[in-house]
Amino acid sequence: MTLDPAHFDGIAGLADRIDYDAADEDHRDAAETVWEHYLDPLRDAEGVVLEPLDDLARRRVDAEAVALEDPPFPTTHGLDAGTLNPQPFKNGLVLDVAHAAMCADPSDLPLHDRRTVVKAVHSNDASTNFGTEWERYDEGSRRRIVHTHLPHDQYEEDVVHALALYLAESTHALDHADRVEDLLVLDGPIYPTGVLRWYYRSPALTDLFEESDHVARILDNYVELVETFVDRGVPFAGFVKNLSSKGVVRTLKRDTDFGPVPWAHDAGLFAQMLERRESVDGEFERLTDELTFTNWFASTGGMDRFFSDAGNPHLDRDLAPEQYEVTFCVVYDPRRDLVFKVEAPRAFTDDPDVRERIERGILREVAVQRGPPRAVAKADELAAIDHGSAESLVKSFERSLDTELDDNYNAVRWGRNY
Numbered sequence: 001m002t003l004d005p006a007h008f009d010g011i012a013g014l015a016d017r018i019d020y021d022a023a024d025e026d027h028r029d030a031a032e033t034v035w036e037h038y039l040d041p042l043r044d045a046e047g048v049v050l051e052p053l054d055d056l057a058r059r060r061v062d063a064e065a066v067a068l069e070d071p072p073f074p075t076t077h078g079l080d081a082g083t084l085n086p087q088p089f090k091n092g093l094v095l096d097v098a099h100a101a102m103c104a105d106p107s108d109l110p111l112h113d114r115r116t117v118v119k120a121v122h123s124n125d126a127s128t129n130f131g132t133e134w135e136r137y138d139e140g141s142r143r144r145i146v147h148t149h150l151p152h153d154q155y156e157e158d159v160v161h162a163l164a165l166y167l168a169e170s171t172h173a174l175d176h177a178d179r180v181e182d183l184l185v186l187d188g189p190i191y192p193t194g195v196l197r198w199y200y201r202s203p204a205l206t207d208l209f210e211e212s213d214h215v216a217r218i219l220d221n222y223v224e225l226v227e228t229f230v231d232r233g234v235p236f237a238g239f240v241k242n243l244s245s246k247g248v249v250r251t252l253k254r255d256t257d258f259g260p261v262p263w264a265h266d267a268g269l270f271a272q273m274l275e276r277r278e279s280v281d282g283e284f285e286r287l288t289d290e291l292t293f294t295n296w297f298a299s300t301g302g303m304d305r306f307f308s309d310a311g312n313p314h315l316d317r318d319l320a321p322e323q324y325e326v327t328f329c330v331v332y333d334p335r336r337d338l339v340f341k342v343e344a345p346r347a348f349t350d351d352p353d354v355r356e357r358i359e360r361g362i363l364r365e366v367a368v369q370r371g372p373p374r375a376v377a378k379a380d381e382l383a384a385i386d387h388g389s390a391e392s393l394v395k396s397f398e399r400s401l402d403t404e405l406d407d408n409y410n411a412v413r414w415g416r417n418y
Contacts, residue, residue: 025284027262031272034252039297042248044255049301050248053327053349058274060290063335067367072357073182076365078103078375080187081116081169082383084390086157091403094122094156097393098164100172101382102179105375110140111179112382116172117143120164120214122156124149142175146214152204158194159205163214166192170221173236177228183361184229184236187376187383190326190343191222196303209314219314222307226345227318235348237358239376240341243267243330247302267339270294274332274339288334291363296349299326323347329359333366340366 003011035058041051081100088094100116115138121130131147146163150156170192173184195218198205208215229236246265253261263269274292277284300308307315308325317324325346332339342362349355365373372380385393398404 028272028275030262031269034248034258034269035273038252038256038258039248042251042256042301044251044301049251049305050297050299053296053298053346053355054352055295057295058292059295060276060292061363061367063289063291063333063367066291066360066363069360069364071364072361075180075182076105076361076373076375077180077184078105078187078373078377078379079169079173079184080376080379080383081165081172082380082385083161083165084385084393086161087394087397088157088406089397089401089403090406091401092124093401093403094160095397096120096157096160096164097385098168099383099385100168101379102172102176103375103378103382104179105373105378108179111176112378113138114140114172114176115383116141116168116175118164118168118171119143119145120160120167121145121147122150122160123147124153142171148212148214150204155198155202155205158198159208162192162194162198163218166195166218167214167221170218170225173225174221174228177225177232180229180234180236182234183358184234185362185373185376186236186238187241187372187380188238189240190236190238190345191303191307192218193303195219196306199306200303216314220316223315223317223324226324226347230319230323230345230347235344235354235358237348237362238343239362239372240343241372243270243339243341245302245341247299247304251301270330271332271337271339274330275334275337286334286337291331291333291367293331293359293363294329296327296329296355296359298346299328319347323350331363331366333370336370338371340372 039050040056041048043049079100079102081098084097086094086096097117097119102111104111123130126149129147130145132145134142134144137143146167148159148163150159195215199209225236244265248266249261249263249269252258274294276287276290276292278287304326306312308321310321323346326343327346327349328341328343330339330341342358344358362373369377371377394405
């Protein structure tokens with residue numbers, strides 16, 4: 001039901017009661033201070049967590065001009081995994097399904113038809129194991145079930161979701177790595193952040209790094225992904241569409257003398273660093289003719305520390321630990337006021353030529369698409385499990401498991417969580 005205008009005004013009017021006199025310009029000045037004094041390098045209590053690969057610099061490129069450039073990579077492949085979202089059933093099972101796909105630009109239709117499917121199942125009954133080995137189906141596709149058991153009655157939905165998502169994504173990337181000739185771009189970060197977050201979240205989840213073969217397999221897959229592409233001399237990157245990380249602002253707040261930090265997350269900080277404005281009749285207006293972007297940074301703070309940690313007992317690596325470091329640049333598109341993050345392992349970005357080609361390729365795609373690269377957007381479309389398919393899948397699970405979805409009133413009111 002639409003809010004009555006009187007009540008809309010009553011709610012909106014509450015903003016006038018918030019006595020917050022920090023102007024946007026104050027935040028921009030603060031962002032400028034961060035750029036000039038805190039990022040070369042950024043340190044926490046343990047040392048350097050963020051530093052430029054070369055010189056600290058903000059650059060810009062005409063959006064129309066870069067859109068007309070020849071692509072630096074003749075072909076680009078994108079990869080994504082879509083999920084059903086965790087579903088609890090009345091018999092105690094919690095499950096999620098992930099469905100990974102790879103897209104090529106220009107198109108490779110046989111590749112587009114190949115999928116990797118993982119169903120992750122949690123059960124409190126440790127006497128039953130629903131897990132299966134990999135099996136082939138259709139033409140060139142694979143599927144399996146992974147079963148996990150948690151000793152504590154919490155985090156089940158997080159665990160099945162992450163296990164399905166990252167096992168499907170990493171397996172599909174490795175299975176089809178030989179199809180990538182020039183550049184692979186993952187839809188999202190280059191490493192399994194949803195799993196890495198467990199390492200710092202609670203002892204119950206941290207134990208999985210010692211006890212779960214599935215977690216070990218996922219970590220090994222991402223190590224192997226870096227090594228495979230290094231061996232082949234083909235770079236891969238990650239395109240983060242929704243930059244929700246707080247690593248920089250959290251470090252500024254906790255470990256520096258910066259003072260009050262006004263940004264809720266890193267995207268807000270980088271947007272104010274990269275936005276260009278001019279004064280028109282006394283008012284500032286955003287300039288939208290150019291994309292702006294930062295230099296590349298090496299990041300070893302927060303979850304990024306996991307893959308770069310030389311003493312990490314959970315990783316068996318062939319390359320030097322620093323080659324697995326997360327490096328990134330941030331791209332700002334003023335036409336839609338959006339911030340994107342481009343990640344790549346340091347094994348590729350240490351080479352200035354490769355670094356620049358990745359950068360130019362992504363900038364060209366953002367300029368043309370006004371969003372993610374075409375290959376990433378297409379992979380997202382291929383991997384997505386639409387609402388109708390999700391509903392049908394849940395009903396098929398209910399029949400095969402002889403149970404029902406464990407719905408609550410919110411599912412009735414707002415629709416099921418898929």
